[in-house]
Amino acid sequence: MRRLIPASLRARLALVFGVGTSMVVLLALSLLYLVLDHQLDAAVDQDLAARSDDLVAAVRTHDLGAVHGDPMAQLYGPDGTPIATAAAIRGRVLLTPTQVRAVHRTTFGDGTLPPRDTGGPMPLRLLSRPVGDSGQVLTVALPLSAIDRAGSRQLIVLAIATPLLIIALAALGRQLLRAALRPVGELTRQAAAISTLDPDRRLPEVPGDDEFARLAATLNGMLSRLSVAFQRERAFVDDASHELRTPIAVLRGEIDLALAAADDPAEVRESLIAAQGQVVRLGRLAEDLLLLARERAGTLVVLRTPVDLTDLAQSEASTLSRITSLTIEAYGDPAPVDADPGRLRQVLGNLAANSAAAGATTARVTVTTDRNQARLEWADNGPGFPPGLLDSAFERFVRGDAARSATGGAGLGLSIVRAIVTGHDGTVELRNGPPLGGAVVTVRLPAGRPGTPTPEHRDPPGPHSP
CATH class of the missing domain: 3.30.450.20 (PAS domain)
Incomplete structure (x- = not known):
């Protein structure tokens, strides 16, 4: 059939x-x-x-x-x-x-x-x-x-006219279908000719405002979005390759030095310590990339437990002040949220690393609440985000000035902040200005149910790439 x-x-x-x-x-x-x-x-x-x-x-x-x-x-x-x-x-x-x-x-x-x-x-x-x-x-x-005889003549006329009329209508219908579907054939040929080598190529516009014209416009819009996504992914691969190349080259050099100085234990130890630092850097970069990949795929695991956002910010501010060059103060009323404490500490750690890389000396964390959400505002007294960076600061491998780049960060810190906050069904915004005149990052999370937060398990703080 x-x-x-x-x-x-x-x-x-x-x-x-x-x-x-x-x-x-x-x-x-x-x-x-x-x-x-x-x-x-x-x-x-x-x-x-x-x-x-x-x-x-x-x-x-x-x-x-x-x-x-x-x-x-x-x-x-x-x-x-x-x-x-x-x-x-x-x-x-x-x-x-x-x-x-x-x-x-x-x-x-x-x-x-x-x-x-x-x-x-x-x-x-x-x-x-x-x-x-x-x-x-x-x-x-x-x-x-x-x-x-008159009826027979009518029947003969109709018997002759019927097939001729059907053939004429079929031929006319075929021509109409061919003319109507011609744009589809052209779109098909042009779409088949588009490859990754010419991502900026688009389908021809179909005149008019019919279904085929709207289809061509929709497909061109889709191609534009795919082109942007392709360019971003290619830039991501290029940036990731660049970030991986330096520590791998250093790691290889240190291993070569250790092998060349096998008879000198002190030289070997120094080379191994330097290699260990590069391995830590590679591991941190791999973990950050994995987190972003899971967030993009929708598989980022967020363990939600009752947490007092103010208590967490105050305790983490004390820890971060000891391991960074920042003086961090945290204020606020009790702010219960259902969130992953470890992920929130990662957010605060990345914000602290970002402020320290920008040259700030003081940071202030302010927590406020209303009936629907908890608001955490991180502000520092650094130079703030460059004007051209505010719209793209959350993108991967985006850095600010030379001071930020000199710290060796991969430019993933704010991308990770947004990924974690989005995984908590929250939002994050950037600006410059009050209260300290530098960068201001505002995180909004859905408010949790009032209750007694579970005791926090405090993991040893670790550095996060800005």
Whole structure:
């Protein structure tokens, strides 16, 4: 069955159009034939009725010559015997006496004319009616052979016209389908020609405002988005390769030095310590990239437990002050949230590393709440974000000035901050200005249910890439 159905959409539409058109044409012409046949019968009956009226009027004036001159008429007496007969059927009767006596009103019917010496009975269309109160009956007739010939001619004409009309409509439908689907073929060829080597290439615009024009515009919009995503992914791969190249080169150099100084334990130890630092840097970069990849894939694991955001900020501020060059103060009222304490500490650690890399000396954490959300604001007294960086600071491998780059960070800190906050169904915003005149990062998280937060398990703080 599937082999009988064309694979091409154009062929399927043409098939459906052809079959549908054929059925409609056949139905329409069949109805036309029935209407014409009915009209022909009605015309015959009208002719019989007109002749009957004329003959009845003549009979009432005792003019039987009108009956003799009619093509096919007969006047009967009350007993059913013919009184006057048309010359063309002299010697034969249209009705039997029993049929004559059964006529009480104007009646149409079909009958036959008895045969002559040669030939068979002739089919007739009859109209019989009483003539006044005299008991006489007048019958007029018309041979059905003429009607049958007219019907046959109509049928022959329709039989010839039907296939020609179907073929003409099918050809017209094919041309219409070809013209209508031409933009689809062009879009298909152009789309097949687009490759990753020319991501800026677009599909041709389809004139008008129909479905195909909107499809072309939609596909071009999709290609634009894919091009942007492709460029971002390519930039990400380039940046990741650049970040990995330096520690790997240093690690290789230190290993070579250790192998060259195998007889000098102090030199070997110094090289291994330096190599260990590069391994830590590589591990940190791999963990950050893995976190961002999981966030993008929607598989970032966030363990939600009741946490007091103010308590966590105050305890983490004390820890971060000891391991960074920042003086960090934390303020706020109790702010319960359902969140992952370890991830939130990672957010604060990345913000502290980012501020320290920018040259800030003081940072302030302020926590406020309302009925729907908890708000954590991190502010420092550094130079703030460069004006051109505010819109792209959350992108991966984005750095600010040379001071930030000199710290050796990979530019993933704020990307990780946004990933973690988004994983908590929150939002994060950047700006410069009050309260300390430098960078300001505002984190908003859904407020948790009031209650006693679970005791925090404080992991040893670790550095995070800015």
